[in-house]
Amino acid sequence: MKRGISAGPRSFRSSHAFLIRSVDAGETDRRISFLTESDGLVTMVAKAARRSRKRFGGTLQKYFLLDVSWTESPGRMAVLDSTALVESFWEIAADWEKVRHADYLLELTATLFPQPGPKPRAFGILLWGIRSLALGVSPAAVGRKTEAVLLSVGGWGPDLGACRRCGRHTEALRKGSGGTVRFFPDEGGFLCGTCSSKGGIPLSLGAVKTWKAIQASSPPLLGRVRISDGILEELQQVMPQYVELYLGRTLRSLGGPPSF
Numbered sequence: 001m002k003r004g005i006s007a008g009p010r011s012f013r014s015s016h017a018f019l020i021r022s023v024d025a026g027e028t029d030r031r032i033s034f035l036t037e038s039d040g041l042v043t044m045v046a047k048a049a050r051r052s053r054k055r056f057g058g059t060l061q062k063y064f065l066l067d068v069s070w071t072e073s074p075g076r077m078a079v080l081d082s083t084a085l086v087e088s089f090w091e092i093a094a095d096w097e098k099v100r101h102a103d104y105l106l107e108l109t110a111t112l113f114p115q116p117g118p119k120p121r122a123f124g125i126l127l128w129g130i131r132s133l134a135l136g137v138s139p140a141a142v143g144r145k146t147e148a149v150l151l152s153v154g155g156w157g158p159d160l161g162a163c164r165r166c167g168r169h170t171e172a173l174r175k176g177s178g179g180t181v182r183f184f185p186d187e188g189g190f191l192c193g194t195c196s197s198k199g200g201i202p203l204s205l206g207a208v209k210t211w212k213a214i215q216a217s218s219p220p221l222l223g224r225v226r227i228s229d230g231i232l233e234e235l236q237q238v239m240p241q242y243v244e245l246y247l248g249r250t251l252r253s254l255g256g257p258p259s260f
């Protein structure tokens with residue numbers, strides 16, 4: 001059997017997906033990165049998508065849960081075959097705070113999990129976050145919960161189980177010892193009030209316990225973890241900073257005024 005050089009084995013794939021980025025490619029096409037549940041981050045060519053908005057039925061937007069089908073051929077960029085809308089979270093587009101947080105969650109997930117391969121847990125958490133934003137849950141609370149669980153799923157901590165020096169368990173720490181611990185982002189953990197009274201970022205025991213509870217949760221239970229306004233404000237000061245330190249850079253969508 002004769003085969004042309006380009007006629008390698010093709011594979012046809014399909015998965016739930018979120019659109020992460022879309023840029024023009026040539027005069028008629030677009031190049032689109034999707035975060036897919038089955039294959040992680042996949043960049044593909046959407047042929048004629050630039051020439052005709054109707055080509056993919058108007059579905060090539062962020063904040064849509066899509067079912068995408070594509071073809072992979074060795075040595076070539078994947079080609080998008082079709083898309084179908086599964087669930088719309090378009091309510092997000094009407095509110096700048098929601099947009100900012102949704103863009104952040106999309107970018108964060110794609111940045112934390114760039115490797116090919118199935119991503120069912122990370123995808124499920126992202127979906128929970130996007131859906132919660134669309135439903136009107138506090139963007140800051142959704143942001144912190146999603147961040148904490150994504151980091152935990154990826155194995156990036158931080159380890160909030162015990163003081164890094166004396167090893168006393170978080171649950172055994174009492175408010176008597178100052179009620180405040182010192183969180184050291186670059187060490188991925190904290191020192192209790194007895195072990196240290198300076199350096200790092202001060203965090204209340206309540207904030208540490210809440211962060212730890214979020215780490216151990218997953219959708220849909222994640223929605224039930226209560227974060228008081230005070231603790232949310234504390235976590236707001238430390239968690240995005242921890243993420244940036246871990247990633248070694250600022251995510252574009254984190255720019256802009258703080259949401260608190």
Ligand SMILES: [Zn+2]
Binds near residue numbers: 163164167168191193
């Ligand atoms: Zn200690």
